[in-house]
Amino acid sequence: MIEFEHVSKVYPGGSEAVGDFSCVIPSRRTVVFVGSSGSGKTTLLRMVNRMVDPTSGRVMIDGEDVRSRNPVELRRSIGYVLQQGGLLPHRTVLDNVATVPVLRGVSRATARSNALGLLERVGLDPALGKRYPGQLSGGQQQRVGVARALAADPNILLMDEPFGAVDPIVRRDLQRELIRLQAELSKTIVFVTHDIEEAFLLGDEVLVLREGGRIAQQGTPSEIMASPADDFVRSFVGADRAERELNTVEVDGRRLVMDGDGRPVGVLAP
Numbered sequence: 001m002i003e004f005e006h007v008s009k010v011y012p013g014g015s016e017a018v019g020d021f022s023c024v025i026p027s028r029r030t031v032v033f034v035g036s037s038g039s040g041k042t043t044l045l046r047m048v049n050r051m052v053d054p055t056s057g058r059v060m061i062d063g064e065d066v067r068s069r070n071p072v073e074l075r076r077s078i079g080y081v082l083q084q085g086g087l088l089p090h091r092t093v094l095d096n097v098a099t100v101p102v103l104r105g106v107s108r109a110t111a112r113s114n115a116l117g118l119l120e121r122v123g124l125d126p127a128l129g130k131r132y133p134g135q136l137s138g139g140q141q142q143r144v145g146v147a148r149a150l151a152a153d154p155n156i157l158l159m160d161e162p163f164g165a166v167d168p169i170v171r172r173d174l175q176r177e178l179i180r181l182q183a184e185l186s187k188t189i190v191f192v193t194h195d196i197e198e199a200f201l202l203g204d205e206v207l208v209l210r211e212g213g214r215i216a217q218q219g220t221p222s223e224i225m226a227s228p229a230d231d232f233v234r235s236f237v238g239a240d241r242a243e244r245e246l247n248t249v250e251v252d253g254r255r256l257v258m259d260g261d262g263r264p265v266g267v268l269a270p
């Protein structure tokens with residue numbers, strides 16, 4: 001479980017990036033922070049692994065203040081996936097995936113052999129392990145990024161717009177893959193995106209953020225869809241949500257329209 005307790009962040013010389021943010025992220029669930037650019041999503045995510053320390057307030061993991069943890073050790077114990085893979089260009093794919101386990105004392109041979117299994121796990125041909133990141137497609141690089149984040153078998157996975165830089169079809173593949181992986185692995189995932197559809201697809205729970213990390217609404221995708229808290233959320237959720245294979249379900253007395261993937265796409269007027 002991750003707890004944000006009244007955290008705020010003022011960067012040197014800057015305005016308040018996050019102000020008095022509190023939330024609880026239950027273990028083994030996927031929680032998505034969604035908001036427009038500058039709403040503080042990345043800042044919040046980085047507070048978990050101490051790449052950013054809050055100006056006030058605290059972040060707890062399983063009841064322990066992260067500030068009592070050594071930042072390097074903490075970072076190695078938490079998976080982190082970035083938009084641009086963050087892979088080391090001069091190391092093979094296999095060595096990229098094996099990096100953190102080796103730093104944590106696992107032998108190179110064992111780490112490489114585990115890395116092969118991880119490549120398969122994220123849907124990549126293990127033969128790609130010999131290549132360098134520059135020899136992979138963007139989507140393949142993102143899969144390697146996920147494999148690398150999983151390599152130390154972390155309980156927590158932080159994902160910062162991990163699928164933001166790939167085309168929509170590959171993006172959909174990666175999203176489905178993450179859903180499959182999460183069903184197998186049950187990690188605590190904090191996922192950042194500015195795409196509400198992605199948030200609804202992946203999140204057990206979604207936090208819609210305004211500027212300054214202010215929570216406009218927090219709830220399950222269905223709850224947010226059924227009852228947007230205000231005009232801000234309503235406009236963020238968007239009315240027009242494409243022609244998919246639709247059906248309806250009832251939630252809290254309202255009829256939700258769901259697409260073929262079980263995603264809420266609208267509410268039927270009573």
Ligand SMILES: Nc1ncnc2c1ncn2[C@@H]1O[C@H](COP(=O)(O)OP(=O)(O)OP(=O)(O)O)[C@@H](O)[C@H]1O
Pocket residue numbers: 011012014016017035036037038039040041042043044194
């Ligand atoms: N290192 C920094 N120094 C100063 N200001 C920063 C720094 N990092 C972020 N900020 C500012 O803090 C605010 C929140 O930024 P943050 O990156 O957390 O938002 P975000 O919601 O993740 O945005 P994006 O979707 O564009 O990545 C922004 O106004 C940004 O300019």
